[in-house]
Amino acid sequence: MKELQMTHPRRDFIKQAALASAGIIGLPASGFSRELSTLNLPGKLSVVFQGDSITDYGRDKSSTKANETDKMGAGYVLLSAANLVGESPGVDWKCYNRGISGNKVFQLAERWDKDCLDLNPDVISILIGVNDFWHTFKHGYEGTVKTYDVDLRRLLDRTLARLPNVKFMLGEPFTVKGGSAVEEASWFPGFKDYQVAARKISDDYKTGWVPYQSVFDEALNHAPTTYWSWDGIHPSFAGCYIMAKAWFAAFQQIYR
Secondary structure: OHHHHOOOHHHHHHHHHHHHHOOOOOOOOOOOOOOOOOOOOOOEEEEEEEEOHHHHOOOOOOOOOOOOHHHOOOOHHHHHHHHHHHHOOOOEEEEEEOOOOOOOHHHHHHOHHHHOHHHOOOEEEEEOOHHHHHHHHHOOOOOOHHHHHHHHHHHHHHHHHHOOOOEEEEEOOOOOOOOOOOOHHHHOOHHHHHHHHHHHHHHHHOOEEEOHHHHHHHHOOOOOHHHHEOOOOOEOHHHHHHHHHHHHHHHHHHOO
16 A cells, blocks of 8 residues: 555545545534435434345345345445435434345336335335346347336336325436446437436426436546446446435435
């Protein structure tokens, strides 16, 4: 680690920018950034994260309890949940990860009662769509963007029928350009239609919106694709960090 003695302007800039945006520079002596203190949060909050492998991220599926650090997976869900719990210790939090690798919307629907509704969540965060498109040319899935749109709307309607006061957060399906699994000729412009559909659903249902595509597009101005994702679909450790930051910002908007 002798390199720490050297000056690296670009690296120092990125580090300073990251620390500043994370609230670490200028953090109060108490250690809390007070980001959630101005929000109208209830005394108890249950949050369920749903999605595919990006949400799953190696979680222990034998776990059924909330807030188990070693069972939440090693991705953006762990970082997002930790931020919530750490920033607002006055709230009785229950955070669950119920993502399953490979899932498409219809597979969420098949397990929705057990893995979502029965947990009686106050907030449901959904990141789904990559497989709904990718598997049409990788695994012979015959769904279309219309299938994706109809299935996701039905899922939200079904949820609201049982939990009329639930708040949704919808994550934008994304790719990291230049990744080994993302062939530009195969993915675009078709994948863009799924992103447009997801945003329209978010607008129609007035959900929180996490703009992951723009988050990663901006990140590529600071480091190459492989820094943020090893294949253009699954985020690296750094990619999970910027996803969690974006998620946390969107969460704050739904409780303002």
